Amino acid sequence: MTTPMSAPWQANRWRPFVWTGLVVLLAVPLIAMQFTSEVDWDIFDFLFAAILLATVGIAFEFSARMKSGLRPKLAAMALVIGLVLIIWAHAAVGIV
Numbered sequence: 001m002t003t004p005m006s007a008p009w010q011a012n013r014w015r016p017f018v019w020t021g022l023v024v025l026l027a028v029p030l031i032a033m034q035f036t037s038e039v040d041w042d043i044f045d046f047l048f049a050a051i052l053l054a055t056v057g058i059a060f061e062f063s064a065r066m067k068s069g070l071r072p073k074l075a076a077m078a079l080v081i082g083l084v085l086i087i088w089a090h091a092a093v094g095i096v
Contacts, residue, residue, distance in 0.1 A: 018060050022053040048091065052084050 026049055032039040041049075059080035063073045 014060075014064065019057055022057050026050055026053055052088060056080060056084055 026046065029039050029041050029049070030046070033041060059077060063076045063080075066073050066076065
C-alpha cells in the first residue's frame with residue numbers, strides 16, 4: 001500500500017544535486033580569494049554563509065517530503081529563498 005506522500009526516491013534523486021550546489025556556492029568565495037584581493041572573507045563570513053545555505057538545504061529536505069502538491073512545495077521553497085536573500089542583502093550591504 002502506498003502513502004499519499006511523494007515517493008521517497010523523488011526527494012533522494014535531487015538531494016545530491018542540491019547539497020553539491022550549495023557546497024559549490026560556498027566554495028566560490030574561497031576560490032575567488034585565491035585570485036583577487038577584493039574578496040576578503042574571514043571564518044565568520046564563511047560560517048554565516050554556511051548557515052544560510054544550510055537553511056536552504058534543510059528547507060529543500062522538508063519541502064520535498066511535504067504531503068501536498070507541487071505548488072505548496074514551490075511556495076515553501078520560494079519563501080525560504082526569499083527570506084535568505086533578504087537576510088543576505090541586509091548582512092552584506094545593509095539594505096533594510
